[in-house]
Amino acid sequence: MAIDQVAAERLIGQFERIRSLSEKLASKLQNEDTIIQAMPDVSPPKWHLAHTTWFFERFILKEKNPSYVPFNPKFDYLFNSYYETIGSYHPRHSRGVLSRPSMDEVYAYRDHINTEILSLLKNYEDQLPKEVEDLIEIGLQHEQQHQELLLTDVKYNFSCNPLLPSYTESSSSTDHTNSEQKSQVTEIKIEGGLVEIGFTGAGFSFDNERPRHKVWLNAYEISSHPVTNGEYLSFIEAGGYEQPEHWLSDGWATVKKEKWKHPLYWRKSEDGWYTFTLTGEKKLNLDEPVCHVSFYEADAFARWSGKRLPTEAEWEHAMSSLPIEGNFVEEESFHPMVGELYSKSPIKKAFGDVWEWTSSPYTSYPQSKPLEGALGEYNAKFMCNQIVLRGGSCATSKWHIRPTYRNFFQADKRWQFSGIRLAGDLT
Amino acid sequence: MAIDQVAAERLIGQFERIRSLSEKLASKLQNEDTIIQAMPDVSPPKWHLAHTTWFFERFILKEKNPSYVPFNPKFDYLFNSYYETIGSYHPRHSRGVLSRPSMDEVYAYRDHINTEILSLLKNYEDQLPKEVEDLIEIGLQHEQQHQELLLTDVKYNFSCNPLLPSYTESSSSTDHTNSEQKSQVTEIKIEGGLVEIGFTGAGFSFDNERPRHKVWLNAYEISSHPVTNGEYLSFIEAGGYEQPEHWLSDGWATVKKEKWKHPLYWRKSEDGWYTFTLTGEKKLNLDEPVCHVSFYEADAFARWSGKRLPTEAEWEHAMSSLPIEGNFVEEESFHPMVGELYSKSPIKKAFGDVWEWTSSPYTSYPQSKPLEGALGEYNAKFMCNQIVLRGGSCATSKWHIRPTYRNFFQADKRWQFSGIRLAGDLT
């Protein structure tokens, strides 16, 4: 099976747009910034730039052309992230020691692979095999994921520097604080029943979103808005971080061990609360969606509120017909906003702003099949001890998210733009 | 609401039987054995004896009688396991330093509380409040859980002693190895649809088993037997522990970190495989159910087999009509057996022998409610990063298990009598 000329050109356009966005995002950094790794969960920006490139080289150029000569044979070891079945790799927690290849070399690597992929695409002309198209598509989706990680990782890295560097200047055009009304939160009632979730139809989806399948849902309600900083601050001020009754056992242990008193990046000063953002530290805006909370905090907040988190099926069922609109990376705010950009639905901010923790552990869908070969490691092997998040964030590309999209992190992670939407039972 | 005389007498009988079983199980130990804690997951036998007693004292005697004078006021600190909302407690990992109270004192404590509870029961006569009955019932169920833990913990403790002590003598009357045929494994096909799981009706159940609720199941198959040592050995010999493709990411990391090569308690000798049991080390019987595997190993074995683990809903749906028969602690084999004791069903060994790992993370059932007060901490706060096991084991009491019963442990735990039953999709 092959794809036609128009599709090929669309793919070439996508390839160029997405690949160049990575470089645009990195261009705001100094060379020294591109190599740091302030904790094992984050990767140095340079590593993201090289790894996403290696992904195309390894899974397309090398797989499809047995005589392909690698750009540098050691890059398989350096830039393989976690694909066990194709060979050993540099330990994740040591990516920060790789000052070489230099940024110049990484850009040369990117250029080289871009040329090779584009020449592949152009050479196939009207007969590009579906399988190659799929691989390029997954390579681009993969690069979009790493673009979000690059931003979250830079934010974390910079937050560890007492100089509190800014990734970029605040863009006033993206500040919606004053032009928007604080919205009234309402609870949307949803009927439930035997519904279906999961991806079906045309377009890209990851293997973990498939197949579409039946799920029974009791009637439930879901909040119109994500929880705000102000609402979360009430929890803090009510002693939420000192009261074990709201917390999961592992969550409470983490609170005590890590001495958590508030979300990541918050700081209490004499004149009130501040939060660190990609545009520097700023006064905490109480009307913005709360962000950089762990699942443990989201779950404790919900229990303290007399509510609960939605399951991922409830979330998807509620959001499945909403348009993909919101505060995405394309807005270049790099931070959750007050107010909505477009939404006319009663449910606000379903997409963009903050990833929303669900109550669902990340597991495989019934009868799901991972991809063949090493790419089967892309998602399936992480289906243990992680929690699903939905909806994308201010660091996600608008072109990357779907109602069926499943993100996932461990319950104690906070460096992603992760927030809270409440749900409840109806009886 | 109150319970009548017959019920009260039944409860007294149960109380006496269950309480004395703990002492019978402990009586096979020397005093020195009762204090060791070879890893943080296990508790010293003496601690189990005292903690289960404290449970009656704290949640019944103290709650129901404000003027109750505690046996020893420091026992609240020493023998509270994890109830955060009623006060601080001795750190779990340090239970092995508590040489005092001595065994003599702990037995005096048990006698004292037994007398108090029985006098409470006898004094109420025909008007025992339902609430007190429920608390005594949960106290007895709790004690049964700790009886199983006492055995698994002694087994672990003894396995760390190069002298490999036996907990008890092997009872030949419980050796079914030679008298039973090796059974033929078959795959039982089950139709699925919109089914119900969860406890309903009379009798005791834990809050985590309720409410009964609808679940959609695709048609599936489930194995007639748990996986045997022989089948598991094929996985080992095929290189299963060296091949990352079968493993979850966290599982593979654990295999490498812990240098796992086989289930816990197995040892390869020049003349073949041995396994450590509560009756000492013995030759590995290939026809016995495999035991002391982690969820990671169960999952990897299933994937290697081209199968999968059942979800807990599939497991419960398949087993819900089977009689509660099997190799329980009452058999005093203290080890999984070859062959069945009674079952006429095509599904064998659903109960007893080994706990069966499901693929389901431990989460709350829709619209479930934890118990009121501190006992709400009993189950609900552990619903994160744990996996459900079903069916009970050779260390479980026959009178403790139900088809709806949910056990749960972290994915890397192996010291319980945990085994594997396979399932698969039908298309």
Place this chain on the structure above:
Amino acid sequence: MAIDQVAAERLIGQFERIRSLSEKLASKLQNEDTIIQAMPDVSPPKWHLAHTTWFFERFILKEKNPSYVPFNPKFDYLFNSYYETIGSYHPRHSRGVLSRPSMDEVYAYRDHINTEILSLLKNYEDQLPKEVEDLIEIGLQHEQQHQELLLTDVKYNFSCNPLLPSYTESSSSTDHTNSEQKSQVTEIKIEGGLVEIGFTGAGFSFDNERPRHKVWLNAYEISSHPVTNGEYLSFIEAGGYEQPEHWLSDGWATVKKEKWKHPLYWRKSEDGWYTFTLTGEKKLNLDEPVCHVSFYEADAFARWSGKRLPTEAEWEHAMSSLPIEGNFVEEESFHPMVGELYSKSPIKKAFGDVWEWTSSPYTSYPQSKPLEGALGEYNAKFMCNQIVLRGGSCATSKWHIRPTYRNFFQADKRWQFSGIRLAGDLT
């Protein structure tokens, strides 16, 4: 070379006295107490009883009689402490899991080896080889060292139990608090020059005390008394634990990491300071020598005082002519005392009460030779990262100590009866 009848009988007497003291010390414990190990530095009392016995079996019975049949062949693995050159051994930090052999078995082991050694001694009659005598002597000195460790280890173990058990009743006859005057501290001036230290002459000494050798000492002064609790409390109250300028870099890091605020076993209550002792917790007596301080604390206290710790050569030179008198284990006070028992010297409490930290790292003396064979591992291999202490303590046997005796621990250890004597330069 052989020893004569009288010497043999003296050795038999010593053997019986020292061996039975171990059992007397252990007799105050319950069986459960004999197996606990509350931190890796301590050993369970039962392990001490067995290890000291194994020492005689392994280094005498087995070495001297090739046909000797061991009491239990696994004891070589279980009760070898650290002799790498004779085989592998049970990991030190896991001694607390060894509930077996039971105390009954360990006593049977002791009896068996006692009988064997005594029969060996009696059989040699007037021709006991010097080499065997030396080995028995070292075995007895070794047992005396473990008698002290048994007491310090029980104290530590009990201190971790919130019930704060007493090892023994306080013996009023050994309480010198009221009968003695608080002594006046003076500084004793000592001339120095080219002096000699190290053991020479008859009687037992360890290899680390030899050979006697020349050392140049500048004139110095040394305090007449060890530092008292009251003096140390002034350091605490002056903020000593919050001021980095007094501390070695490693010491300050330890203070912060361990959150040290006072010596081990001290507790501040509303009505003043308490300290835990082998006879239970009691009010801190300000006139007693301070005890259970690390080298870091001793060194910081000295610097804060405008003084310094003595070198081991200064200590030995000052004390070499004093009689071996003091508060030893034979007093059964099990705690440092106020006042002196006998001393007529201007230097008080040189021996007994508390081990005194010197400023000297533990290194080998010039031209020293470790013992031949595995016993060469007894002392020499520990000559790195340890500090010398001198003088013995209230848990040391009077018959064990000498002016040349070198004890040694890491700079952060506090569970020994370790205290402080100040010194200073004279110009």
Place this chain on the structure above:
Amino acid sequence: MAIDQVAAERLIGQFERIRSLSEKLASKLQNEDTIIQAMPDVSPPKWHLAHTTWFFERFILKEKNPSYVPFNPKFDYLFNSYYETIGSYHPRHSRGVLSRPSMDEVYAYRDHINTEILSLLKNYEDQLPKEVEDLIEIGLQHEQQHQELLLTDVKYNFSCNPLLPSYTESSSSTDHTNSEQKSQVTEIKIEGGLVEIGFTGAGFSFDNERPRHKVWLNAYEISSHPVTNGEYLSFIEAGGYEQPEHWLSDGWATVKKEKWKHPLYWRKSEDGWYTFTLTGEKKLNLDEPVCHVSFYEADAFARWSGKRLPTEAEWEHAMSSLPIEGNFVEEESFHPMVGELYSKSPIKKAFGDVWEWTSSPYTSYPQSKPLEGALGEYNAKFMCNQIVLRGGSCATSKWHIRPTYRNFFQADKRWQFSGIRLAGDLT
């Protein structure tokens, strides 16, 4: 007291030469290289450049001029290394997260401080206070120490990168391999007696080298040459790393824990041994001095050889009259060499090539006085758990070393250019 014009000009010249050498050494790096910290013991090159600058700012500009406005007030926190008494500081192990200030900013900082110091020097003219001169001198000595660390740290950082980058090109003019004869090792006999060690006289010395004082030395011998790679390889091939009898207890534990099989940077390939150097990986030259061994390895090698390490007094007494000649950083070999450059003495390579481990723990000299104020923290507080090394290395400046110079590291450190010279007793 003040210094005269000539001295001031000499100091200005020194200042310019030493400060610019740091920049010359750093100029071989790419910006990305300047920020990595591959283990807590090393610091990023950029940090060295900034910290040495801060040293002048903090201890001279700020101390001497109360109205001095700091270049950046946060640099006190960022670039204070360990001076507890002047304020808190960025944790050592996190220096690798400081991508900012950028290299450009650090160079601006250096220029600014250089200008300030030179202007200070020039303004004083013929009346520069001795105290300021001393502070500048110590600042320059400090910078020289960090120049050596910069090289050792870059070497370590690069060794962790699978690309094995070279710091610089190998300079053939510094390769003495072929032009020199392999030297004959002899044992130099030295008489000992009551000798003196420690610095006295004119010129700079650190407080830890003073005061000169008497030490008694027995007659001893010391090797004419440091131990070579070939000699060390014999130890490896004889099983030295598998035989506990040669090792200190802590050393053996380290060998097992770290799985040491050879010196740091060695690698065994099919065609023999390689070693990583600042000019890339190269074939191991058996005639070069062995390098990058820990004290544990040096001590074990010496014991295996039937010798011992010299004490620092023995070393200093033997070397005190030798000229300061050798393979220093000025040679730009950045690696120990075969053969001597100049020495006519029977003792070869006393200075340069490799630091030589002594057997002496690092302690204060009798009656020594640390510097006043915060600079008292420079040396004295590290006098615990460290071992003295003598003689300088190929990464030390010729103008920095003295016979009385005391370097010190923990016994397990290997990333310095540390080697071995043997000694022995004479009887």
